[in-house]
Amino acid sequence: MSLLTTMDMSASGLTSERLRMEIIAENIANIDTTRSGNSGPYRRKMVVFHEVLDKEVYRINNKGLFPGRGVKVTRIIEDDALPLVAYDPEHPDANEEGLVMKPNINLADEMVDLITASRSYSANVTVLNTTKAVAIKALTIGRG
Amino acid sequence: MITNNRTINALEMSLEGAVTRQKAAAHNMSNINTPGFKRLQVNFEEELKNALGGYNRKLRLKTTSDKHISNIPDKFVPPVTRDYSLGLRADGNNVDIDKEMVMMAQNNIYFDTAVSQLNKRIEMLKYIESDGRR
Numbered sequence: 001m002s003l004l005t006t007m008d009m010s011a012s013g014l015t016s017e018r019l020r021m022e023i024i025a026e027n028i029a030n031i032d033t034t035r036s037g038n039s040g041p042y043r044r045k046m047v048v049f050h051e052v053l054d055k056e057v058y059r060i061n062n063k064g065l066f067p068g069r070g071v072k073v074t075r076i077i078e079d080d081a082l083p084l085v086a087y088d089p090e091h092p093d094a095n096e097e098g099l100v101m102k103p104n105i106n107l108a109d110e111m112v113d114l115i116t117a118s119r120s121y122s123a124n125v126t127v128l129n130t131t132k133a134v135a136i137k138a139l140t141i142g143r144g
Numbered sequence: 145m146i147t148n149n150r151t152i153n154a155l156e157m158s159l160e161g162a163v164t165r166q167k168a169a170a171h172n173m174s175n176i177n178t179p180g181f182k183r184l185q186v187n188f189e190e191e192l193k194n195a196l197g198g199y200n201r202k203l204r205l206k207t208t209s210d211k212h213i214s215n216i217p218d219k220f221v222p223p224v225t226r227d228y229s230l231g232l233r234a235d236g237n238n239v240d241i242d243k244e245m246v247m248m249a250q251n252n253i254y255f256d257t258a259v260s261q262l263n264k265r266i267e268m269l270k271y272i273e274s275d276g277r278r
Contacts, residue, residue, distance in 0.1 A: 002163055006170045013174025020177070049178040066164055066224050068171030068184050120176050123241055127173045130248050134166055137259050138159070142266050 003135045005069075010131065012052065012070030013124035019073050020047045020117045024110050031105050034093040042103040044079035079104055149269075154196055155262045157220040161188035162255040164222040169248040172239050179235040183244075188222035195220040 023045050033042035052069040081104040089098030165186040175181040207214050231238025 002167065006163075006167045009167065009170040009174050013170075013176070016174070017177070049175070051175050051178050051181050065221075066167045066171075066184075066186075068167065068224075070171060070174040071178055116177065120173075123173050123176060123245070126245065127170050127248060130252055131166055131170060134163070134252060134255050137256055141259055141262055143263070 002066075003131055003138070006131045007128060009068065009070035010124050010128040012072060014121060014128075016047070016049060016071050016073050017117045017121040017124065021114060021121070023047055023076060024114045024117065027103075027105050028107065028110050030103060031107065033103060034091070034100060041083050041101045042105075043083070044081070044103060044105045046077050046079060047073045048075040048077060050074040149265070150196075151265055152262065154192075155258050155265070157192055157195060158258045159255065159262075160220065161186065161192060161222040162251055162258065164188065164224065165251045166248070166255075168224065169244055169251070172244055173241075176237070176239050176241060179237060181237045181239065182229075183227045183239050184224055185227050186222050186224055188220075191223055192220065 027044050030036075030042040036042040049071055050073070052072050053067050054065075054069050083101040083104050086100050086102050087098055088094055088100045091100045094100045165188070168184045168186045172183045175183075205212070205214055227238060229238055231240065
């Protein structure tokens with residue numbers, strides 16, 4: 001039933017936005033982390049969203065059948081921006097000049113991204129509820 | 145004649161169109177944060193009109209056999225197109241959340257209307273079936 005695949009599309013949006021929120025939470029949690037797996041401070045992580053299209057549909061005909069299948073996160077990349085530098089000679093990771101390399105995370109940016117992700121999540125929930133209403137309405141056909 | 149009803153066929157096609165449009169809404173909304181994404185749209189009204197022999201009713205080719213050439217499409221497929229307009233966002237995405245929500249609400253009402261009409265039609269057929277007795 002095609003309305004169920006519609007719900008899957010909304011679900012893919014929900015999953016992706018939730019993952020984005022998790023990554024933002026990780027970034028904020030690591031805002032002061034000066035040591036990470038790769039040498040140097042923690043680096044800001046970002047998700048890469050990608051549109052999912054049904055290749056089969058394009059192969060057969062690109063008209064009629066609906067090609068869209070929602071969204072997915074293809075990669076989680078690290079921000080290349082240079083680390084922030086703070087003067088803190090007391091810090092255990094300070095260099096000879098008393099400078100500490102801090103993660104390249106801007107709290108304001110993260111909060112704005114978090115709100116965007118949260119609103120997008122809600123929007124997907126609204127679409128999902130409408131699809132549900134449509135499916136339930138379709139079940140009343142022939143009952144009247 | 146009763147089972148091959150023109151009204152029921154037309155309503156069925158409208159339902160199909162509305163479901164495809166709902167799909168487009170779900171796809172667009174899930175890609176609201178995908179940079180460079182261009183929205184998919186479903187404008188099936190024109191196609192529906194053609195499928196019902198709307199504009200070329202007068203120029204309709206008379207057919208008395210399946211093998212005759214007909215200028216009315218035998219199958220209705222809601223056309224899915226991509227909207228390449230630029231939009232207002234810096235990331236190249238042209239999904240407008242408000243427009244999408246309004247379109248979805250309209251589509252929902254459209255679907256509900258079609259279902260109600262279909263139910264009325266079926267009710268009428270049932271009434272005929274029962275010989276006018278309730």
